[in-house]
Amino acid sequence: MAHDHSESGSEPGWPLLLGSAVVCGLGTVGGIVAERFPGAETIAVGLYLTAYMAGGWDAALDTFGKLKRFRLDIHFLMLAVALGAAFIGAWWEGAALLFLFSLSGALEAMAMARTEREIRSLFNDAPKQALELLPDGTTREVPVESLEANTRVRILPGEQFPADALVLSGDSAADESSLTGESVPVNKAAGDTVFSGTLNTWGKLDARLLRPPGESAQARIIELIREAQGSKAPSQRFTDRFGSGYTIGILGLSLVMFLVWHFGMGVAAFEDSEESRSAFYRAMTLLVVCSPCALVISIPSAILTRIAAGARRGILFRGGGWRWRIWRQSCGWWWTRPGR
Numbered sequence: 001m002a003h004d005h006s007e008s009g010s011e012p013g014w015p016l017l018l019g020s021a022v023v024c025g026l027g028t029v030g031g032i033v034a035e036r037f038p039g040a041e042t043i044a045v046g047l048y049l050t051a052y053m054a055g056g057w058d059a060a061l062d063t064f065g066k067l068k069r070f071r072l073d074i075h076f077l078m079l080a081v082a083l084g085a086a087f088i089g090a091w092w093e094g095a096a097l098l099f100l101f102s103l104s105g106a107l108e109a110m111a112m113a114r115t116e117r118e119i120r121s122l123f124n125d126a127p128k129q130a131l132e133l134l135p136d137g138t139t140r141e142v143p144v145e146s147l148e149a150n151t152r153v154r155i156l157p158g159e160q161f162p163a164d165a166l167v168l169s170g171d172s173a174a175d176e177s178s179l180t181g182e183s184v185p186v187n188k189a190a191g192d193t194v195f196s197g198t199l200n201t202w203g204k205l206d207a208r209l210l211r212p213p214g215e216s217a218q219a220r221i222i223e224l225i226r227e228a229q230g231s232k233a234p235s236q237r238f239t240d241r242f243g244s245g246y247t248i249g250i251l252g253l254s255l256v257m258f259l260v261w262h263f264g265m266g267v268a269a270f271e272d273s274e275e276s277r278s279a280f281y282r283a284m285t286l287l288v289v290c291s292p293c294a295l296v297i298s299i300p301s302a303i304l305t306r307i308a309a310g311a312r313r314g315i316l317f318r319g320g321g322w323r324w325r326i327w328r329q330s331c332g333w334w335w336t337r338p339g340r
Contacts (some may be wrong), residue, residue, distance in 0.1 A: 014109035020054045021102040027051030028095040035092075048091040055098030056082060058105060075101075077247040081291045084284035093288070127197075130162035131155070133206055144213050151209045155200045163196045164216045165207035172203025250290045258283035 027050040034044035059075045066073060078101055085094030131139040133152040144162045147153070152168070155161055161174070173185035176198045185201050188194055194207060196216030213219065261267040261279035270280045277285075 014106055014113050017058060017102065017106035017109050020057065021099060021106045024051045024055030024095065024099040024102050027054060028092060028099050031095060032092050045091065048086070048095050051095040052082065052086070052098060055095065055102040059098075059101060072244050072247045074247060077250060077287075077291055080251065081288050084287050088281045088284045090288075127160040127162045147209055147213055149209055149211050153207055153209065155194075155205045155207060157200060157202050157204065159200055161194045161196055161198055161200060161207070162209075163213040164210045165194050166210055167192045167194060168206045168208055170203055170205040172205050173201045175199040175201055250287065253290070254283045254287045257286055 027047045031044045031047035031051065034040040034047055056079060059079055063073075063076045063079060066076070078097065082094035082098050085091070085097070127144055129141050130144050130147060131154040132142045132147070133139055133154045139154050147163060153162060153165065155172075157172070167188055167190050169190055171187075171189050173187050174194055175185050176195065177183050179195055179198055188200075188203075188205060193210070194200075194205070196213060196219065258269075258279050261282055262269050267276060267279045267282070270278050272278050272281060
């Protein structure tokens, strides 16, 4: 349930979103408890209002930004449902809905922040300096970004390879666990290929760069991760596509049924009677029932569960796509999903 804050130019941090969700949850529980005590109705409403503001402000900002571009989506429908629940006195239902949405958004923001942290770690771990091997056999230290293809470099024991390269001379072993996950160092000698970001363990190697550092296997992995941050599962893309039409359709259906119940069947517009509920109450009930809240909440939760399970096993998921493909990297054939 990623929110679009392009209008404001920034995304709220996950601690703020999580704190808001916690306040919303506490306000909801407090309101439910206060309702059980006679004479505490005002306190209960105050707690529910607190829950509404804490759980709905982020979705409200997102909805406002899209309304300025004449767009409606599921978040607008969610807010309409919550407000409709409040109008018919179903405060806790609306507050509980906002809590679930705000908690789902906070968890998704946490996952995105973790991905950003991992990307920054990859950048920080990449070598910044390299030893360029000159024609006379001497070396000089140069920035890694200044290296070009076919430049000759020397990699000393304990240093990282600055880019993908072909070993010209020397014997050593490379720790490639950061790239492939293989914990056993791979022996390297003349004619072997070494990869950017991997570690030269014990021997001195002279190598010729196969490509600039910006086109290395490590750089491509970082680029793929960044691209995948905006990717969505097919179910998420589906809800985005039909969200505007569905929202308008459900709001229109609720309005039509309100008119039918009131003018066609003679049901009171806003006042409940002993025999039946008002037309407005029925329309709001229809709005609540037709809101696809479970679908919108469950998709990010399922993806986050899968990502967390993989992370505990050392697997990095790039997204939620499901179709399999083969992706050829310079270091071998890797089976991946588009979004993994």
